[in-house]
Amino acid sequence: MLNTKNIYKPLKAKLTEVIEESPVIKTFVLIPEKEFSFGTGQFIELSVDGIGEAPFTPSSSPLVKDKLEVTVMKTGYVTEYMHDLKPGCHMGIRGPYGRGYPVESFYGKQVLILGGGCGLAPIRSLLYALEHIKDKLEKVILCYGSKTASDCIYKPLFSRLNSIDKFEAHRTVDKAEPGWDGSVGVVTTLLNKINVNLKNSIAVVCGPPVMMKFGTIRLLEMGYSDDQIYLSMEKNMSCGLGKCGHCMMGEFFVCKDGPVFTYNELKNTPDIWK
Amino acid sequence: MKLTAEDLKKIRFFDHYTDKQLETIASMSSIKDFQVKDIIFEQYDELSEVYVLLEGSLSLGISLAKEKRIHLGTIEEGQLFSWSAVFPPFISTAWVMAIKPARVIAVDAKKLNKEIEADCDFGFKTMSKIAQTISNRLSDTRFQLMNQMML
Numbered sequence: 001m002l003n004t005k006n007i008y009k010p011l012k013a014k015l016t017e018v019i020e021e022s023p024v025i026k027t028f029v030l031i032p033e034k035e036f037s038f039g040t041g042q043f044i045e046l047s048v049d050g051i052g053e054a055p056f057t058p059s060s061s062p063l064v065k066d067k068l069e070v071t072v073m074k075t076g077y078v079t080e081y082m083h084d085l086k087p088g089c090h091m092g093i094r095g096p097y098g099r100g101y102p103v104e105s106f107y108g109k110q111v112l113i114l115g116g117g118c119g120l121a122p123i124r125s126l127l128y129a130l131e132h133i134k135d136k137l138e139k140v141i142l143c144y145g146s147k148t149a150s151d152c153i154y155k156p157l158f159s160r161l162n163s164i165d166k167f168e169a170h171r172t173v174d175k176a177e178p179g180w181d182g183s184v185g186v187v188t189t190l191l192n193k194i195n196v197n198l199k200n201s202i203a204v205v206c207g208p209p210v211m212m213k214f215g216t217i218r219l220l221e222m223g224y225s226d227d228q229i230y231l232s233m234e235k236n237m238s239c240g241l242g243k244c245g246h247c248m249m250g251e252f253f254v255c256k257d258g259p260v261f262t263y264n265e266l267k268n269t270p271d272i273w274k
Numbered sequence: 275m276k277l278t279a280e281d282l283k284k285i286r287f288f289d290h291y292t293d294k295q296l297e298t299i300a301s302m303s304s305i306k307d308f309q310v311k312d313i314i315f316e317q318y319d320e321l322s323e324v325y326v327l328l329e330g331s332l333s334l335g336i337s338l339a340k341e342k343r344i345h346l347g348t349i350e351e352g353q354l355f356s357w358s359a360v361f362p363p364f365i366s367t368a369w370v371m372a373i374k375p376a377r378v379i380a381v382d383a384k385k386l387n388k389e390i391e392a393d394c395d396f397g398f399k400t401m402s403k404i405a406q407t408i409s410n411r412l413s414d415t416r417f418q419l420m421n422q423m424m425l
Contacts, residue, residue, distance in 0.1 A: 174418065183350065184348045193353070210421055221409075
């Protein structure tokens with residue numbers, strides 16, 4: 001029998017809240033018309049009727065099925081339109097797509113998370129998932145960098161994480177504004193002060209390409225092996241189906257095989273940080 | 275305040291040194307405290323001590339003029355700084371200021387250099403740590419540079 005299911009048809013979702021995270025980043029709180037499940041690290045296509053769609057990794061907990069949060073940075077035509085949306089209107093979601101974080105393989109380990117800029121969005125979803133299984137983990141350390149303190153998203157998240165047993169969170173900014181008394185410098189400087197047991201640790205890196213490159217290099221210098229480092233190749237996500245070909249990276253389709261890869265899988269791919 | 279080898283054992287930076295080597299480092303080191311806005315050294319100062327930050331937070335930067343300080347980054351707990359004290363001409367390449375009350379280990383650089391020459395194993399370990407510090411700082415600077423170029 002012919003499969004007539006339209007794989008491009010989005011699920012309708014009502015926008016109930018818009019949270020301004022930074023001058024160019026907003027979080028959209030959506031209530032899908034039916035329950036929506038995703039694995040942490042998997043992504044969705046978020047659409048606006050008549051305008052277009054773009055891929056995003058949800059920033060909310062994968063354990064919550066009736067509400068979805070998506071953090072969007074204003075970077076182009078579709079995202080600019082999304083930023084003007086008000087609560088009450090509807091958006092479309094389709095997915096989830098790709099391979100997320102293999103959370104079960106983190107059991108018994110220390111998880112070091114290196115994030116930059118808007119890369120904290122998928123990381124927040126991962127943090128919710130890790131909080132749920134914290135009894136099975138040794139430790140979770142978040143190191144996050146943003147350009148300035150006002151560019152930092154989810155500001156309350158950091159104090160909350162530091163109050164959770166087994167979790168610690170560190171922040172730095174590239175440029176200090178008046179009133180900032182925390183660390184200054186690129187995110188890799190935070191790695192100088194953390195204490196990890198390399199043999200029993202994995203690292204997760206998500207952020208802008210420059211940050212992912214230097215973050216990965218520093219983790220390798222610290223002694224992490226290629227398969228202990230997980231990279232979320234967000235910028236390569238495209239149609240979600242591996243059909244359009246824009247997500248192709250070497251032998252992989254990021255939409256289907258990723259967006260989460262180990263560095264070992266990608267290290268021989270040309271221009272992985274491009 | 276005087277230090278002992280036992281004190282140094284608790285600090286990650288001093289991992290891999292033998293007990294005897296830690297005793298040597300302790301004998302040439304002292305603890306120093308700095309208050310907020312204290313300048314530990316200025317850019318172009320002649321340096322006589324190498325430091326490891328134990329507690330607090332320090333700002334590292336460069337100056338275009340004395341009144342125009344450019345803050346480049348924060349020195350984190352456990353990090354070595356003032357490495358220029360070990361290499362001729364012993365002149366600092368940056369300034370360091372306390373931005374939170376800070377406690378540091380100050381190692382006499384002349385005595386340290388003598389020990390580096392006298393004990394090859396000690397010298398190799400110490401130079402490796404200094405090289406790692408400089409390498410990390412260079413890598414971070416490249417990272418900053420690429421961030422700026424991508425803007």
